[in-house]
Amino acid sequence: MRTSIATVSLSGSLTEKLTAASRAGFDGVEIFENDLLASPLTPEEIRARCADLGLTIDLYQPMRDIEAVPEDEFARNLRRARHKFELMRRLGTDAVLVCSTVSPLALDDDALAAAQLGRLADLAQDFGVRVAYEALAWGRHVSTYDHAWSIVEAAGHPALGTCLDSFHILSRGSDPKGIEDIPGEKIFFLQLADAPLLAMDVLQWSRHYRCFPGQGGFDIAGLLQHVVRAGYDGPLSLEVFNDVFRQAEAGTTAVDARRSLLVLQESIGLASLPGPVVPTGIAFAELVTPDAEPVAAILGALGLARTARHRSKPVDLWERGEARILVNTGPAARRDGTGLAAVGLESPDPEGAARRAEALLAPVLPRRRAPEDAPLDAVAAPDGTELFFCATDRPELPNWRADFETIEYVETAGDVAGAVDRIDHLALTQPWHHFDEAALFHRSVLGLHGQESVDVADPYGLFRSRAVTNSGGSVRIALAVGPAPTEDETRAQHIALATDDVVAAARRFRAAGGGLLPMPANYYDDLAARYEFTEGELATYRELGILYDRDAQGEFRHCYTRTVGRVFFELVQRDGGYQGYGAQNAPVRLAAQHGQRPLR
Template identity: 50%
Template sequence: MRTGIATVCLSGTLSEKMDACARAGFDGIEIFEQDLVTSALSPGDVRRRAADLGLTLDLYQPFRDFDGVDDDLLAANLRRAAAKFDLMGRLGIDTILVCSNVATATRGEDDVLAAQLSQLARLAGDHGVKVAYEALAWGKYVSDFEHAHRLVEAVDHPNLGTCLDSFHILSREWDTAPIEKMEASKIFFVQVADAPKLSLDVLSWSRHYRVFPGEGQFELAKFMGHLARTGYDGPVSLEIFNDVFRQSDVARTAVDAMRSLVWLQEQGAAWLAGEGETHRYPLQLDTLPRVPEPTGFNFAEVKAADTSALETLLGQLGFSSRGRHRTKAVQLWTMGQARVVINETAPTLSGPAISAVGFDVENPLLASSRAQQLKAPVVPRKTQADEEVFQGISAPDSTEIFLCQGTPDGTAAWTAEFGQAPAGRSIKGASAVIDHVNLAQPWQHFDEAVLFYSSALALAPQPFAEVPSPTGLVRSQIMDTADRGVRLVLNLAPLIQQGRSKTYQEHIAFAVDDLVSIARAAKKRGLQFLGIPANYYEDLAARFDLEPGFLDTLRDLNLLYDRDAQGEFLHFYTATVGSVFLEMVERRGGYDGYGAPNAPVRHAVQYDLRQTTA
């Protein structure tokens, strides 16, 4: 599949955008008119620069408000078109995007529209260029892709075809099956975009909230399957209007964009396979090695210059120290199958922060290969000959992701590199696993992270939630496996000020069988719990008919509680060290959530603590 991207998707100058697209591996680009108008590069310079970079110039866009106008305005529009056709000749671009009129149209009859488009097509033919006519979802008279295609068929000119844009089709919830009936030779161009489903006027939705495929909720796999069946073999190009992308680093946005098209091809191929298709179409939808979803967490790593506070915290919770690694400056702490690595190589004065997460996978080499083909950077890791080799990749927020060989019993062979487990302070019979890891995402990388974890690790995004906090709304995106063996929570969190530095708070949650016993033992060891206000327990008593003695236990141990039709959830939080705090949870019955009603309480208490210690 020939890949493309519109320059409007990216930040920077036209030259910077072209460089980033070439480095990311795109075949071609669309030149957005404003990018050219504001550029110091001449059309000839752009043409030569693209050739040097190995990029094709596939489309000039947009040409607006041409059709459905009176005769005087039509004449002016044709003069304007001729000038643009001449410009395209100097650029070396043979196709222009013409949008259905949204502002100046006064005539909506199909015969009028077809007659005017026919004049444009003849003019384009005289200049040796093609016109791709696109129905904007908010077009005044033409807003439906099938209507636009009927007009193209009515004109029946070799220089007039249609442009299919997934946003304009799927935002209106049009059925994509009719695409298959279109003659491939009359589809001149295809643009794709995803988007979250919002209750918003379609113009605002389009201009600010488009995202790359895989980062929204549109059914793009079916769109690609129907497109392939037409026999179309031209570019599939991204056209994304997004305020965040146009402020973010141009190079990494281009890589994210390319990742989305790799993912899109695979999803389209999977949809066709699900329909029983075995035919190879001209639009070749390349696929990657398929890997099963992770089976569980192998470990979580926290990096700190001064590890003493974190060591104390883990010991108070009941974790056992396994000592230091025989060749690396890291410690291992365990409780059952919950493993925490403390990395002592943090920069000077750096407080504890989550630096890496290990996932159990069926085939680490295959999973790493897939991730790298999805543009994930490799994490270098030095190992001795007798040490386990981890396959590492870097997530968008720079968290290191290690792909580990899973075992049926949940053990990890690499722990032997720390020697034999000493007698620890764990409660007799206590066991734990990592229940979930909560990673705070910088605002400019949130959508990128969702695509990264879903495409590279096969985690499924769930509907996101917004949680109120004293510093603003926190957007929370759960990514998990079907059996919930892996639960990853991505938070688009408000930036927290700590002293002179800014940081995000993140946490690791551990599931245990008897939270009350864990909490009581931790209290005796001097654990500093996150103190829950009395008002919370009064509200809890009003919401749930709890036995008084049980409520007293919750209050005494600073435990939080939630319940739904499937079961119950108990949990508590520790104080924060650096940017990390820990959570202990107990799931009873079929409870599958995270205690969402309690999240505002946590945020408020943590905010108060930061204010008093600042």
Template identity: 75%
Template sequence: MRTSIATVCLSGSLTEKLDAAARAGFDGVEIFENDLLTSALSPEEVRDRCADLGLSVDLYQPVRDTEALPEEEFGHALRRVRHKFALSRRLGADTVLLCSSTAPSAVDDDDLAAAQLSRIADAAADFGVRVAYEALAWGRHVNTYDHAWDIVRSAGHPALGLCLDSFHILARDSDPKGIEDVPGEKIFFLQLADAPLPAMDVLQWSRHHRCFPGQGGFDVPRFLRHVLRAGYDGPLSLEVFNDVLRQADAVPAAVDARRSLLVLQEAVGVGELPAAVVPTGVAFAEVVTPDAAPVARTLRALGFARTARHHRKPVDLWEQGAARVLVNTEGAERRSGARLAAIGLESPDPTGAARRAEALLAPVLPRRRDPADVALDAVSAPDGTELFFCATGRAGLADWRDDFQDVPRGADASTAGEAADPEGAGASVDHLALTQPWHQFDEAVLFHRTVLGLHARQSVDVADPYGLLRSRAVSAPDGRVRIALTVGAAPVDDTVHAQHIAVATDDVIAAARRYLARGGRLLTIPGNYYDDLAARFDLADDVLALYRELGILYDRDAHGDFLHCYTETVGGLFFELLQRDGYEGYGAPNAPVRLAAQHAARPVG
């Protein structure tokens, strides 16, 4: 189906918004009134610009407060809408959105509303345009789609139809099944938006917190199925009012918007995409750093061994059990410190995973590859993290480890290979935490859920000493891949809002002791935490004393226990040691303590 996006969804000037929509592959746009009013382009120049970009102008919006008015007021409204219809023709749009009235003077009289809308439709027909009547969720008297349809049907004018907006319908918890009773030809336009499910005033909810389909809590696919069954065959258009999107870069926002429509079409069976290939594990985590020594010290203290080096790049492979970390010093900027730059994902079908990613507009990463290098498919996540689709140790498929050469034990101290800690043989990467740019959090969740086929948990807000940290985890159904996506409102502080690699172990107490014995330093946890822990859980005194001594944090859910501790932060990265005994979460109740402790431990000056 054709796709369209309202200019209100994107930031920037009207020209920048149109360019972004075209670059993302949209077929058309809705021109929002304020975007036109503030543009230096005339309506004709906007029309020509859209034509040059291959965009149709599908809707001009909105016209407000025009129906069910006292006659004198209606006369002024009719004069105003005639100007809007003329403007719409200059833009090249054949449909104008008219919202149900919120005017204090509007009266509760459906017959009057129908009669006045019929007169408005007469005027629209004079200009060769149609009127799409939309019930605002906060409309004074008309606030549901079925009420709007009753009025449109009563008016009986060929130039008057409905605009259906998923937000206005689902926000009022209306049953969209009744849409199937509306003739498809009377559904003049469809606007799609999702939203989280908070308890707040519906107007504020609408104006500030809408999001693209798949990013919120509404069942937008079910809504769309009913609209399609009614016979609607117009464009799928997005209308999203969102404070973050109004400040974000328009181009990636437009790409995210179109991705949401591609996945929505897949969900309702009107679009074809390569099937999702869910990753089955973490092949490696790659750390980029200008100075490998601090990261190497931490890894060595954790029990990792440097076992191999890339055959032509300054990249070392560190291993402990099934956990693998690459340390890369190529092209790192000193001011950025250590950062988690890439993830290798085990995939049952690396080529299929890459096809899915490319179809969903994920940037395919060009690689400067030596003929001897292993060919790996890779894409970029919204935050710039590189994702490699890997098949480690599987016959007939390229193995990324073939690019690495074992480091001989007898080499000099700077290049010698090391023996892995035999007591850490059960180690694995439990999860990875990626700090997102503030304006890409929802985009990141949609990307990981749709491109990688991961399941998204509910969003969690965690108290930070300087604001709130928002976190949402995505994971494979079997839990073998877990990624925690976070964004914070606190001041920029890489020692706190850093990325981290969580390493699972069979015995976190023993692992923490070995780490300390090798010279590692664990994050110091305030004593008050352990006093509270004693009140929350019935733990033996000696167990609490041990946790206090080592800086171990503890939590429990319906499935089991969770013990974890944290290393010091190196640049923008730290490590977590954890023991998961059936527990399904990520230790969110302990996150405020960890954040405060990291703030306290950050360097001063």
């Protein structure tokens, strides 16, 4: 189906909005009246700009407080409408949205509403305009879609139909099944918006918290199925009022928006995309750093060994078991200081994974960085992290390790208690505006599931964290975002390494000269109050700075290294099916990090 977006969903001037919608691949736009009023472009110029950008103008919106009023008031409303229909002729659009009235002058009189909407449609017809009447969830007398439809039906005018808006329908808890009783050709327009499930005043909820389908809690796919069954064949149009999107860069928002519509259409069989290829593990994490020394010291103390070096680039491979970390000291160190730049995802079908990512509008990165490199499929995540879809030592597929030459190194003695054996999870701090976008990206592009979103109290502000994971838990990525833009170093990214004995791992790390983040004594006094531990257990945790959590499934023990640049490491031990990340302990860890300067 054709896709469209209301200009109010994007930030910036009208020109910026139109450009962003076009670049993201939308077919059309709804022109929001205030965007037009504030634009220096004439309606004819807007029309031409849209044509140049390959955009149709699918709707002009909104017209408010038209119907069910005393005759003198209605005469004024018709006068106003005539001006707008003339404007629409200049714009070259033939559909206008009329919202159910909120005027205190309006009468609770459906027959009057139908008669006046019919007269409005008469006038509209003279201008070649079709009127789409929509129930606002907070409309004065008409607030449900079936009520709006009954008025449209009663008017029985060819230029009058209804507009359905998923927010107005689902926020009221209306059953969308009744949509199928509306003749498809009388559904003149469909506006889609999701929203988080908040118990709050519906008008405030609508004006500030709408989001793109799949980013909230509504069953938009279910509603869309009913609309399709009714026979609607107009555009799928996003109308999202969101305080954050109002501030975010329009181009990014538009891509996020269209991705949401692609996934929505796929979910009900309206679009066919390359299927998701769920990663089966983390092949590697890649750090960039201007100075390998501090990172190397920590990795060595963590028990990883430098086993290989890239053939043509200053990139070292550090590994232990399936935990592999690349340390890149090349000019690719684009970020300030030391940071996490890329993630290798072990993929059963790297090419297929990249095809899906591309279909879902992820920027595709060059397959070969140098002529001699093995081909490697990669895309950029919304936060700029490079995601490589790759295979480790699987004969049927290009092997990313083939680009690395083995270094002679002293093998450490076989099995060691507490040895790190894989990456448990990666924690990626997202740019302020892009939390929902990142979650949708990781779910739709990578086929990961979202876990519960949690608030974490940092001493200097709340932030929000949400993990995405595959079903086996072998890929876990924790996405976090602060409450506002910040330069705060402690909102760094981190790599958590799994061990089956965190106490032994921590001791060995310390013995090898590694610096563990010390935790406050009061924390351990509180653990003693909350849980009973075996003799000496708590003293050990206290000594090593190990944090403890427990859920219905199992236990979690974890500790942290000092921060290097914008990165730190965590050692984690999961027992008995614990699924979380120790969010309970995060405020204590964050406070401890605020008390320390990062190493450089």
